Amino acid sequence: MRALAVAALPMLALLVSLPAAARGVAEGSQLFSQRCATCHTVGQGDRVGPDLMGVLKRREESWVTTFLESPGAAIDSGDPVANELVKKFNNIRMxxxxLTDDERKGLFAFFRDCAEKGSCQPGATGPKLASDATPEEIEHGRQLFEGRVALANGGPACIGCHNVRDIGVVGGGTLARDLTFSFARLGERKMTPALKQMDFPLMKELYGKAPLTDAEQYDVKAYLAQVSRDGTPPRKDRDFFYLGFVGLGVALGFIGIVLGGRGRSKDGERGDT
Ligand code: HEC
Ligand code: HEC
Structure with a gap:
């Protein structure tokens, strides 16, 4: 029995490692677009720094690892390759x-994958990343969130139920979660489908018939990403319960309008508001 279990172990490891490698490529690609793509491409030529296509072929992996631990230290230590690169790249020091070990491994998996395919568009494998947004897209996302610009399909503004720290004196609704850190918590991978499906209580009913367009989903995502990047904690929701009732009233009003006819219930009939 034990022998069987031992024999099964390598197979299990293989099964587990395959998806893990694929995950590494996607994560490396994302990390690359977020933190390296300002200065590097993979296959589109030199920019501020060298084109990294095939970098793990032209250099030893151990060299790249040491270099990434601290480019500055590698240069200062007199490493000949690093110093040649600095000279070539206008004395700009990377x-x-x-990077954590996992992040570096993800990047390496991404570099290898690109070299194998012969080309690479970082981030192009999945939906457009929030970090690629222009200031105009972020601003448009804010206006949609706050209801300053109407949603194309007529859905209610998010501010009716959600707050974000960004919103000034008036403040948003407190019926549902404060979304300031939702992007940080959910990440690209969960936020993108969340805004597409809107599969949350109340939201499902409201946006099922009035979904956000693809562009609106992107702009709101970009806005929420922007909001989550500011690290100071939002004000405490100490009035949550009190304000929650106000938010609930607002939301029920919305639902009444959307579902039609039910918004004008007689006074006293709705004990919960
Ligand atoms: C602000 C610009 C900048 C950013 C951001 C940047 N690099 Fe660099 N990188 C450079 C420059 C410039 C060089 C050339 C060496 C030097 O001058 O320091 C370089 C060199 C390298 C090299 C060595 C290339 C070779 O041909 O051997 C690697 C590998 C590398 N960078 C990886 C990365 C990774 C991975 C990231 C993101 C986590 C990153 N860089 C972010 C500017 C940057
Ligand atoms: C009628 C009230 C209502 C409106 C309007 C509304 N939401 Fe929600 N939303 C909710 C509720 C309820 C939840 C689930 C419970 C919670 O997270 O508080 C939720 C959850 C979410 C979540 C998940 C939060 C997390 O961190 O898990 C996101 C993201 C979200 N909403 C985005 C939006 C966006 C974007 C809009 C505007 C297009 C919007 N919501 C409009 C009520 C609403």
Whole structure:
């Protein structure tokens, strides 16, 4: 019995490692677009820094690992390759990156994958990343969120139920979760489908018939990503329960309008508001 279990182990490891490798490529690609693509491409030529296509072929992996631990230290230590690169790239020193082992492994998997395919568009494998948004898209997302610009299909503004720290004196609704850190918590991978499906209580009913367009989903996502990037904690929701009732009233009003006819219930009939 034990022998069987031992024999099964390598197979299990293989089964587990395959998806893990694929995950590494996607994560590496995303990390690359977020933190390296300002200065590097993979296959589209030199920019501020060298084109990284095939970098793990032209250099030893151990060299790249040491270099990434601290480009500054590699240059200062007199490493000949690093110093040649600095000279070639106009004396611009690559800033230290602080990558975890997992992040570095993801990047390496991504580099290898690109070299194998012969080309690479970082981030192009999945939906457009929030970090690629222009200031105009972020601003448009804010206006949609706050209801300053109407949603194309007529859905209610998010501010009716959600707050974000960003919103000034008036404040948003407190019926549902404060979304300030939702993007940080959910990440690209969960936020993108969340805004597409709107599969949350109340939202499902409201936006089922009035979904956000693809562009609106993107702009709102970009806005929420922007909001989540500011690290100071939002104000405490100490009035949550009190304000929650106000928010609930607002939301029920919305639902009444959307579902039609039910918004004008007689006074006293709705004990919960
Ligand atoms: C602000 C610009 C900048 C950013 C951001 C940046 N780099 Fe660099 N990188 C450079 C420059 C410039 C060089 C050339 C060496 C030097 O001058 O420091 C370089 C060199 C490299 C090299 C060596 C290339 C070779 O041909 O051997 C690697 C590998 C590398 N960078 C990876 C990365 C990764 C991975 C990231 C993101 C986590 C990153 N860089 C972020 C500017 C940058
Ligand atoms: C009628 C009230 C209502 C409106 C309007 C509304 N939501 Fe929600 N939303 C909810 C509720 C309820 C939940 C689930 C419970 C919670 O997270 O508080 C939720 C959850 C979410 C979540 C998941 C939060 C997380 O961190 O898990 C996101 C993201 C979200 N809403 C985005 C939006 C966006 C974007 C809009 C505007 C297009 C919007 N909501 C409009 C009520 C609403």
């Amino acid at each position: 800033p230290d990156q602080q």
